Amino acid sequence: MSPKKVFGFAGWSGSGKTTLIEQLIPRFVMRGLKVSLIKHAHHLFDIDRPGKDSYRHREAGASEVLITSDQRWVLMHELRDEAEPDLHRQLERFSPCDLVLVEGYKHADIPKLEVHRPSVGKPLLQPSDPNIVAVATDAPVDCGVPRLDLNAPDAISDFIIEYLDRRHELRTAALR
Template sequence: MRPPIFGITGWKNSGKTTLTARLIAEFTGRGYRVCAVKRAHESFDIDQPGRDSYRLREAGARRVLLSSPKRWALMHELYDEPEMPLDRLLAEAGGVDLVLIEGYKREPFPKIEIRRDGGASRQPLAGSAPQIVAIASDRPGEEADSLPVFHLDDVGGLADFIAGYLRLATA
């Protein structure tokens, strides 16, 4: 069974990663096990040239699994295959209580839209992007929206909203 998912979306440089990290800290502090999914640029790389895992991947390994006593990671090269669909990525989430997804603004799952003064765009996404159910803003009193509006710094209130919206069991 897939764990509940909730997204944080917004325009570039709106603070998506900052809010996502703060929500992860809030939920883990409440005892939830959280998986984070982040949409990255096409050519991102988590590996370093010259490292053993990089050499194995560059040699042609489709998958490189790294393991240590503290963590493990799986890198999968797509080569000419299309990007992995979100549903297949979510199958890799493991045994967690919640998946927080940064980005994927066009995918149909519930999301909070970040609106920040001075961001890359002032054009709201709500109404054009599917399933935006709340707004997080640095100027909540100025938002004229029918959706619930939270201050960006109200991480506890945002976490309460997400937990209630998803009907998460108390951790």
């Protein structure tokens, strides 16, 4: 496992994971943390458009295409017939940072916050996932972990930082 602090978000489609993460990132950045994010997609996706040079180069068979400018860069890697790398392999690709947020990778062995809205009509994931350390919800639910108000991103960001700091302290103490 990478030495970076890693924290995941799990929940059914439509529960508000992306919206919550979007609210949390600036709160972590205001604390002075350098934050990265990995999002797992369960479907075919493309960040490029047909007709663009990079798209044409990938379609022609290039294994990787790096697009760079004075504002950002992105590296696209075509798996072709290769197996999808697991989360831990993907985490190794990140530049140094303080915190990696993970959206998706529902079954990964990392601490996670479940984002749950009963209005979505799906059951809690938490009872069957020991890696879910809290549930953020907009309604009362019975769960065996701390329940956080989904509409209180400051409290959620505090919980995540405190949880990761406590976990880091326990790991450090165990190594002594």
